[in-house]
Amino acid sequence: MFFSDAGARPRTWEASPSEHKKWVEVFKACDEDNKGYLSREDFKVAVVMLFGYKPSKIEADAVMSSVNPNTSGLxxxxxxxxxxxxxxxxxxxxxxxxxxxxFDRHYRGYLTLEDFQKAFKQVAPKLPERITLEVFR
Known part of the structure; x- marks a missing residue:
């Protein structure tokens, strides 16, 4: 799904010209009748082409609810x-x-306080231990 503005990180990412071109080509390929927009089903096909999975009903609903009411699609x-x-x-x-x-140096799928402390000692050796404990909790 999409991340909310509240969870967005400050850095932004820009698509390369070739990636942008690919997205435009996928849009055109999915807009078979040259309508100038993608219907709900067209959008699902585009996501499959670009990301390799079929979007859920909830994801498709969220996207289509953001569509300008004056158009019939994206x-x-x-x-x-x-x-x-x-x-x-x-x-x-x-x-x-x-x-x-x-951080998970033992590949357990979870972090212990010890894992956390070792990692922070390597990346921020002057950071007070109390800060590491507070962040872990």
Whole structure:
């Protein structure tokens, strides 16, 4: 799903020109009748093409509820904005997973206080131990 503005990280991500071009090509391929917009079903096919999964009813409802009422579907601009946010959220989750894996040195799937303390000693050796304890809790 998409991340909310409240959970958004301050950094932003920009698509490369080739990635942007790919998104436009997917939009055009899914807009078979050259309507200038993607219907709900067209959008689902586009997500499958770009992300490899079929969006849930809830996700499709959320996207389609954001559509301008004067149009019958997602315009190219709306589609590109949604896909950019989706890609940004995907990259953010991958970054979090990577950081967690670095902390989880024994590959247990969870962090102990000891794991946490060792990691912080390596990346922030001058950080007071009480801060590490507060962050862990």
């Amino acid at each position: 315009t190219l601009e709306e589609f590109l904005n949604i896909i950019r946010k989706k890609k940004e959220a995907q990259l953010y989750r991958n970054e979090i997973r990577h950081i967690f894996t670095a």
